[in-house]
Amino acid sequence: GQQVMQIPQYQHVQEGEDFTTYCNSSTTLSNIQWYKQRPGGHPVFLIQLVKSGEVKKQKRLTFQFGEAKKNSSLHITATQTTDVGTYFCAGRGNSGGSNYKLTFGKGTLLTVNP
């Protein structure tokens, strides 16, 4: 079945440093979504990427979807303490009944030292 792998599992940075998390799928994806879960909270949708090679920005966050639509990344520039949380990628399959199933990576827990 479809698997979505995410690295690193944990990342600790000093405030002001950059942060990147990477997501890889075992199969081609129709789209990929990113969610953020604050400690003690629930996942909250950040963005969706659909097109091959797509790049989207939200303030200090940059999201990329790979050309083969099998990988994605989230880059945060100049981290702030408010960026603390677990970042998940989630992908939908490209064929058959797996289309509706949104498979999440295990997430990257980001901690920021002020």
Added chain:
Amino acid sequence: DSGVTQTPKHLITATGQRVTLRCSPRSGDLSVYWYQQSLDQGLQFLIQYYNGEERAKGNILERFSAQQFPDLHSELNLSSLELGDSALYFCASSQSGGMGEKLFFGSGTQLSVL
């Protein structure tokens, strides 16, 4: 507040018991998803319903069952509980369950099996 309501917030029970988790989707959303979150497995997709019908199935154990009622609320039933079933169970909803839709998550039910 995502608009998705989950009850109860916390549940403590013993092995072998049966529990029911309840979810009310956002107003207007027809599709409901159930996810299990544990420290080592991340967010595991269990099952998805659309307008009362099962749409997609993930790694849901035979001891677990779910349904979506005519008023669109959903219940997840967990029976013959084992210690390993202890986890945070999230419900999420989306408008029609289509491939391009983002999910809105509830606050979760923390299940502890003792």
